[in-house]
Amino acid sequence: MNEILLVSDELTLSQTPFENCFQCLESKVIKKKYSRGEVIISEFEEGHGVFFILSGLVKLTKLDKNGRELIISIKTRGDVIAESGLFNKRDYLYTNTATMIQQGEILYINASFFEAELKACPLLTEKVIQNMSEQIEEFSTRLFEKSYLDIYSNLIITIEKLAEKFGKRLNDKIYIDLPISVYDLSLLIGVTRESTSRAFSKLKSTHLIEVKEKRIIILDWNRFRSLL
Secondary structure, three states: OOOOOEEOOOOOOOOOOOHHHOHHHHHHEEEEEEOOOOEEEOOOOEOOEEEEEOOOEEEEEEEOOOOOEEEEEEEOOOOEEOHHHOOOOOOOEOOOEEEEEEOEEEEEEEHHHHHHHHHHOHHHHHHHHHHHHHHHHHHHHHHHHHHHOOHHHHHHHHHHHHHHHHEEEEOOEEEEOOOOOHHHHHHHHOOOHHHHHHHHHHHHOOOOEEEEOOEEEEOOHHHHHOOO
């Protein structure tokens, strides 16, 4: 993990879903500001703790057997990173690489301290289990989609999910407040850039989406969803 720059004496954790259980951990929590493109953790790095996103956007990636990067998920404020290593009794590596795609602040808590708090706070434990369950469901759904749907359908579903998580609605339009390129979409879907580009061109020909400054705008949300 990169060197921690700032230790916080007083933390306001209302931006996370765990605010009621952090009081006794304040002296053990470390907060750091990260710039866009900065790596928080690497999948080749020994795991030591858990991270919480206070602000900004984080992409979780993993290299496949051919060395190609795949985007596993995009995380935002209130999400947890690296919780899969909790209660691991042996040395382990982080599951994914986490990289900032929009500058923000990250909280770090040593795994052993956090595990002790989980034992003492059922609410916090419930929230962590909920987060892990959501990830398992997300990965299972993506595996099904990748296996049984064509690239065009996968692209539509991927954009719909991004709109639901990062979209801002104005009348019938949805502005996805996330800088994302066709290449990024290809990494999310898990296919080549060329295949994604062809599917994206086909989708643009419906006149239901447009792109401005790397941000996707869905021009008619109801009609777009009818494509699924």
